[in-house]
Amino acid sequence: xxxxxxxxxxxxxxxxxxxxxxxxxxxxxxxxxxxxxxxxxxxxxxxxxxxxxxxxxxxxxxxxxxxxxxxxxxxxxxxxxxxxxxxxxxxxxxxxxxxxxxxxxxxxxxxxxxxxxxxxxxxxxxxxxxxxxxxxxxxxxxxxxxxxxxxxxxxxxxxxxxxxxxxxxxxxxxxxxxxxxxxxxxxxxxxxxxxxxxxxxxxxxxxxxxxxxxxxxxxxxxxxxxxxxxxxxxxxxxxxxxxxxxxxxxxxxxxxxxxxxxxxxxxxxxxxxxxxxxxxxxxxxxxxxxxxxxxxxxxxxxxxxxxxxxxxxxxxxxxxxxxxxxxxxxxxxxxxxxxxxxxxxxxxxxxxxxxxxxxxxxxxxxxxxxxxxxxxxxxxxxxxxxxx
Amino acid sequence: xxxxxxxxxxxxxxxxxxxxxxxxxxxxxxxxxxxxxxxxxxxxxxxxxxxxxxxxxxxxxxxxxxxxxxxxxxxxxxxxxxxxxxxxxxxxxxxxxxxxxxxxxxxxxxxxxxxxxxxxxxxxxxxxxxxxxxxxxxxxxxxxxxxxxxxxxxxxxxxxxxxxxxxxxxxxxxxxxxxxxxxxxxxxxxxxxxxxxxxxxxxxxxxxxxxxxxxxxxxxxxxxxxxxxxxxxxxxxxxxxxxxxxxxxxxxxxxxxxxxxxxxxxxxxxxxxxxxxxxxxxxxxxxxxxxxxxxxxxxxxxxxxxxxxxxxxxxxxxxxxxxxxxxxxxxxxxxxxxxxxxxxxxxxxxxxxxxxxxxxxxxxxxxxxxxxxxxxxxxxxxxxxxxx
Numbered sequence: 001x002x003x004x005x006x007x008x009x010x011x012x013x014x015x016x017x018x019x020x021x022x023x024x025x026x027x028x029x030x031x032x033x034x035x036x037x038x039x040x041x042x043x044x045x046x047x048x049x050x051x052x053x054x055x056x057x058x059x060x061x062x063x064x065x066x067x068x069x070x071x072x073x074x075x076x077x078x079x080x081x082x083x084x085x086x087x088x089x090x091x092x093x094x095x096x097x098x099x100x101x102x103x104x105x106x107x108x109x110x111x112x113x114x115x116x117x118x119x120x121x122x123x124x125x126x127x128x129x130x131x132x133x134x135x136x137x138x139x140x141x142x143x144x145x146x147x148x149x150x151x152x153x154x155x156x157x158x159x160x161x162x163x164x165x166x167x168x169x170x171x172x173x174x175x176x177x178x179x180x181x182x183x184x185x186x187x188x189x190x191x192x193x194x195x196x197x198x199x200x201x202x203x204x205x206x207x208x209x210x211x212x213x214x215x216x217x218x219x220x221x222x223x224x225x226x227x228x229x230x231x232x233x234x235x236x237x238x239x240x241x242x243x244x245x246x247x248x249x250x251x252x253x254x255x256x257x258x259x260x261x262x263x264x265x266x267x268x269x270x271x272x273x274x275x276x277x278x279x280x281x282x283x284x285x286x287x288x289x290x291x292x293x294x295x296x297x298x299x300x301x302x303x304x305x306x307x308x309x310x311x312x313x314x315x316x317x318x319x320x321x322x323x324x325x326x327x328x329x330x331x332x333x334x335x336x337x338x339x340x341x342x343x344x345x346x347x348x349x350x351x352x353x354x355x356x357x358x359x360x361x362x363x364x365x366x367x368x369x370x371x372x373x374x375x376x377x378x379x380x381x382x383x384x385x386x387x388x
Numbered sequence: 389x390x391x392x393x394x395x396x397x398x399x400x401x402x403x404x405x406x407x408x409x410x411x412x413x414x415x416x417x418x419x420x421x422x423x424x425x426x427x428x429x430x431x432x433x434x435x436x437x438x439x440x441x442x443x444x445x446x447x448x449x450x451x452x453x454x455x456x457x458x459x460x461x462x463x464x465x466x467x468x469x470x471x472x473x474x475x476x477x478x479x480x481x482x483x484x485x486x487x488x489x490x491x492x493x494x495x496x497x498x499x500x501x502x503x504x505x506x507x508x509x510x511x512x513x514x515x516x517x518x519x520x521x522x523x524x525x526x527x528x529x530x531x532x533x534x535x536x537x538x539x540x541x542x543x544x545x546x547x548x549x550x551x552x553x554x555x556x557x558x559x560x561x562x563x564x565x566x567x568x569x570x571x572x573x574x575x576x577x578x579x580x581x582x583x584x585x586x587x588x589x590x591x592x593x594x595x596x597x598x599x600x601x602x603x604x605x606x607x608x609x610x611x612x613x614x615x616x617x618x619x620x621x622x623x624x625x626x627x628x629x630x631x632x633x634x635x636x637x638x639x640x641x642x643x644x645x646x647x648x649x650x651x652x653x654x655x656x657x658x659x660x661x662x663x664x665x666x667x668x669x670x671x672x673x674x675x676x677x678x679x680x681x682x683x684x685x686x687x688x689x690x691x692x693x694x695x696x697x698x699x700x701x702x703x704x705x706x707x708x709x710x711x712x713x714x715x716x717x718x719x720x721x722x723x724x725x726x727x728x729x730x731x732x733x734x735x736x737x738x739x740x741x742x743x744x745x746x747x748x749x750x751x752x753x754x755x756x757x758x759x760x761x762x763x764x765x766x767x768x769x770x771x772x773x774x775x776x
Binding site for chain 2: 067
């Protein structure tokens with residue numbers, strides 16, 4: 001097999017809206033807020049864009065359905081605009097498909113934009129399960145991830161305290177991030193005594209439901225050079241899908257998320273690096289335990305030992321491998337289709353050394369990783385950015 | 389700008405399920421029915437596939453949500469699988485993104501599969517509009533396209549008879565196609581006297597709602613040669629999006645679908661051909677008038693004169709430019725996410741000279757076009773296949 005590389009594709013601009021309860025902004029307003037920042041960052045005009053990819057998980061009235069929702073938001077017509085969806089990994093999928101189109105030589109400058117408005121809407125778009133006697137009971141995101149977490153906790157003999165360490169760390173980082181949804185520090189005691197949602201997850205083990213948008217502008221390297229633009233290169237991308245139904249999983253014995261293992265192996269191989277080469281990572285911490293599993297699935301720790309990184313502070317801003325310097329889904333928030341691109345945004349800002357004081361990571365090799373997980377852990381997308 | 393080409397990407401296999409009221413088959417069964425045919429056609433094993441793109445417009449219980457729905461249908465795990473959606477152009481979008489990934493050098497052999505199960509389901513997934521006093525009244529597909537059709541009919545002084553010619557032609561072709569949904573001939577009198585749905589569209593001016601799946605297997609040309617496989621090349625692809633809201637259309641004066649004009653111009657330019665070079669076309673005839681507009685928007689006729697092609701028989705199987713030899717959406721059926729790939733399937737089968745007797749087109753230049761339209765005409769995707 002020919003080994004694919006994205007040598008010719010770079011990121012020349014990123015943008016991110018304020019995340020939170022954005023009752024003041026429509027779906028399109030949020031998209032524009034992120035988009036305008038990215039345009040300015042890239043130093044290009046709107047008309048320079050030749051194509052777009054939109055990441056939205058829940059289509060709703062006002063946006064999210066088809067490429068027209070992106071065209072109508074940024075008022076750019078007559079060009080190719082595509083919607084992609086892959087559960088909570090939707091945002092990074094927009095980035096991935098945009099990168100492939102540039103690498104294919106189809107376009108010089110393209111947009112990948114993720115946006116989701118979750119706070120003032122009905123829960124539409126998902127298949128209705130309210131007729132089903134079992135699914136209606138507990139088949140929620142907390143319910144599904146709780147089953148995986150309790151299995152891990154039993155197998156590796158830990159209680160809820162290591163999970164709480166993840167929440168405390170991510171809120172610490174997010175408290176210093178002006179764009180974060182939940183900008184406040186919390187204590188382990190608060191996490192452990194918060195109302196229980198689905199054991200072992202209390203309210204503060206769960207990421208919030210959020211409104212927000214984020215985007216990246218990708219270009220051919222040659223074009224970026226002509227524009228005299230600083231850029232960040234795409235070193236590796238991986239995507240893997242497993243079954244959304246536990247009974248079909250050939251890898252059921254694995255405790256954690258095989259999709260992340262497969263996707264990160266693809267990305268590491270393409271980038272020609274090992275996990276140890278990373279300066280930091282943005283990972284999908286939809287629940288506190290998810291981040292612990294991610295440490296292991298991404299190769300930062302042996303299986304069963306990821307929780308120690310959280311307890312020992314190894315993933316804090318000044319730790320060996322800082323994780324979620326942005327605040328993560330836990331503090332920054334999780335507007336589904338936006339999260340993957342929000343991670344790309346954070347990795348780019350950190351690699352440029354432009355993150356806020358107090359949550360700036362140390363850059364040694366100039367390589368960062370972003371990891372987006374979706375469904376019942378059945379899809380993962382991993383992007384490695386860095387260098388030139 | 390660098391001119392993109394897809395010289396390195398070819399189609400090595402296609403498959404299509406029986407279209408119709410498939411109460412006997414689940415969403416996944418339909419996907420498998422098309423998939424098995426394509427695997428056999430390509431002469432490869434399931435495991436040879438390195439990535440997949442799924443086109444489904446309405447996610448439903450049992451499938452259509454995220455890449456996992458494709459992995460679970462064909463039982464292929466640990467690989468990249470992506471869902472794309474772009475209104476009724478969803479199927480061809482899956483093909484387009486798959487082609488870009490191969491052209492980028494990321495994968496050698498990939499699958500683009502479209503599937504939709506519409507007959508035994510609630511209408512889920514679309515944003516709910518039942519709270520809105522105006523949208524609830526007539527903002528249906530027939531209602532929206534009827535407004536465009538009546539404007540055309542008034543401007544160019546035609547009645548419903550030319551529209552009926554399209555239905556008669558497409559049913560004639562579909563009657564000879566064992567996989568078509570509505571396999572019967574109809575007369576112009578039947579079309580004109582059928583119950584009215586939304587003037588000028590009677591029941592027989594509207595394509596049916598259908599269950600079905602279709603797919604294509606794409607490969608790098610070098611790999612196809614190693615496999616000693618016959619293949620059909622991708623000569624051009626275009627995609628364009630306009631506003632989904634008439635009030636924002638800068639091109640409102642245009643009678644027809646500017647998205648089709650933009651997308652086909654992109655595709656013609658990439659392929660280096662003109663409309664006259666085509667041997668035949670599969671176009672998006674969601675309503676009879678839509679096909680007439682497509683003739684003009686695709687450059688087969690001047691604006692305002694497309695209806696003459698239908699009346700004069702120029703687009704019949706033995707006409708100057710046969711259109712919808714498959715039977716089209718009108719007779720073959722329209723399972724939304726599948727239709728674009730069903731068109732690709734038909735173009736490949738015709739170019740190979742393998743279509744059923746009585747609906748086989750004459751191949752001169754060996755070039756065919758497929759055209760997929762979506763939303764209120766706000767997105768169009770055009771693919772030109774041919775040669776080697």
